[in-house]
Amino acid sequence: MSRQSRDAWAVLGVPPGSPADMVRAQYLRLVRLNHPDRYSGNPVEQARHEEVMKEVTWAYQEIVQGRATVPAPPPPPPHRNAPGPRRPVDIRELQCRAHGRWAVVFCTVCGTPLCSRCDESLSGYCPAHRPKSAF
Ligand SMILES: [Zn+2]
Numbered sequence: 340m341s342r343q344s345r346d347a348w349a350v351l352g353v354p355p356g357s358p359a360d361m362v363r364a365q366y367l368r369l370v371r372l373n374h375p376d377r378y379s380g381n382p383v384e385q386a387r388h389e390e391v392m393k394e395v396t397w398a399y400q401e402i403v404q405g406r407a408t409v410p411a412p413p414p415p416p417p418h419r420n421a422p423g424p425r426r427p428v429d430i431r432e433l434q435c436r437a438h439g440r441w442a443v444v445f446c447t448v449c450g451t452p453l454c455s456r457c458d459e460s461l462s463g464y465c466p467a468h469r470p471k472s473a474f
């Protein structure tokens with residue numbers, strides 16, 4: 340079969356992953372719409388709707404029997420502040436630049452790693468950004 344099972348949602352005209360009762364309601368609606376009795380005086384139309392019904396029945400079977408998979412949503416566009424894939428931690432980002440010691444706080448303004456000697460009072464500011472009034 341060349342047709343992909345996931346196309347079944349489109350054939351039935353329901354959003355992928357629709358609940359079973361919604362799928363069934365739509366199927367019954369299409370059965371009514373394409374019923375051969377509606378086109379009893381028109382063999383051409385009757386034959387056409389018969390073909391449509393074959394498609395619809397196929398799609399309904401695919402969905403109720405769980406073969407019509409829901410296509411995976413497209414990956415979200417990369418965002419600057421998104422956590423994203425974890426990159427390995429650069430050890431230099433965890434050590435202060437002045438003393439090469441492990442940072443205990445990071446400057447809240449520039450993010451500079453600060454060891455307990457850089458920022459003795461653990462104010463969270465590097466020397467360049469430390470508010471004068473705090474000392
Ligand atoms: Zn330091």
Ligand SMILES: [Zn+2]
Pocket residue numbers: 446447448449450451464465466467468
């Ligand atoms: Zn700073």
